[in-house]
Amino acid sequence: MGYNGTAVLSNVTFEVYAGELICLLGANGKGKSTLLKTLMGILPSVSGEVLLKGISINSISAVEKAKELAVVLTDSLRDVNMKAKDVVATGRYPYLSWNAKLTIEDEAFIDASLKKVSALQFSNRWMTSLSDGERQRVILARALAQQTSILVLDEPTAFLDLAHTMEFSVLLKNLSREEGKSILMSTHDWATALQISDRIFWIDEDSCFHILETQKLKDGTLLNTMLNTPFGKWNAELERFEIIGLNT
């Protein structure tokens, strides 16, 4: 996959199953965003194909795809002049006709999605008046209102503080466990990724793609090789990263 015919990532083959939470990690500029954009269908693949439930995404209509795959992007929507519930309502658009009229059912979905992310209390507030964490939850609610089996998120917790990151992580984990959604999220946060993911996709320094079992990763020494720095290591017993070289 890549841009204008030039491949940024090559030889990538993987499958994502229902009920899985997969974290995509890797240094910047190595192909994470490219991979996500190709999966979302925004970027055409240079060669090979993306199959959604066995069918190539190029063969299904944009609306059909929208009913299966929802996205959460890095755009914080800070300057959008819409109320939270209107933002979430756009998640129902794939199911609405040209005049986008919401049925009682649609309204119920919107409220339920907002409730799931604990954002029902600001459904009538303007996006511009919400905090980053609140806005991120509304954006997730929008993706939930789309009622899809797959959720793709691009660094959703990048600008959230620790407490909100944890809250968001629990939210996502519950969605994959309880609703059987397939969740693929890119992140830089290794510590969180190791705690919440079932599998980890890793793009290394040479833009090579690796599929890793999270549990095996935590038990083994591969993380040290991946870290590749004299300033830290992975402690498999205590299941945490440790900084080396601090003089305490």
Place this chain on the structure above:
Amino acid sequence: MNKAILRLLLLALVLLSLFIADILLGTVRIPLSEFFGFLNGAEFSHPSYEAIILHYRLPKALTACFAGSALAVSGLLMQSFFRNPLAGPYVLGISSGASLGVALLLLFFSGSFLLSVPIAASLGSFIVLVCMIWASKKFNSSVSLLILGLMISYLTGALVGVLQYFSSSEEIQSFVLWGMGSFAKTQWLDLKLMLPVLALGLLFAYSRSKALNSLLLGESYAQSIGISLKRIRREILYLVGILVAWVTAYCGPIAFIGMAVPHLVRLGVEESDHKTTIPLVALTGACIALVCDMIAQAPGYDIVLPINSITSLFGAPFVIYYLLKKNRLG
């Protein structure tokens, strides 16, 4: 739901009042009582009143209404499409094309025959529109389209400048007069062509509300809920292109209404759904155009002010006010 309909009806009522006021005010002031009498079949006290209304004031008022609506809705579409509150109907460079067309006619060929100005303006607009349509197929980003439109404006502005430099004062004056904008240059024949186009355009804009709402979240999100970017870009380009071309052809470039009215509506009504904002913006645009026309008529005085002076006079302070308000909240 009821509140929305009530609001629309109220606005329509205001529009009707302004429409009648615009017909009655001017150098010759026609009393309201006589107007109602005329509607009931009575004659006017002065025989010229009928001629003034039918051949001058009515076409002018209708032109103002539709031009105001078309420009305001075009402005709204541009602001939503480019997610930029400063966008207006002229960012695509369409009116610059019209300007160049008219400049070539008046300054280069220094002639004008019946309908020549609208034709020249339309041709100029059409050429720019074709360029923008072609570019929208080549460019993958809307920002690039925006920049192209602005660059076209600069180019045409430069060419017009050169033409003006080599022209006589009469030629320049006739061009400058065109540039000041006027609702009074249309005949019933022109209206028969113009009004259906504008009305259809407004209806089409309304029908694209869903896609427009999606675009408010940005193009990537819009795509993710099934909107075809290529299609909506093409549709908006054609729509705004045609609306602006027609208005500019018959009225000249009218400043500010396109940019300011959407903000006015958004400040008053806290809604982002285009199904609500498009009709409101259309009605408000018509009202504002009528108000500007009435002021330009300088009722009681023997002069007529150019429309663009009035619209800019209201527009600029409004933008400043909007900036202040926005910064206080944000």
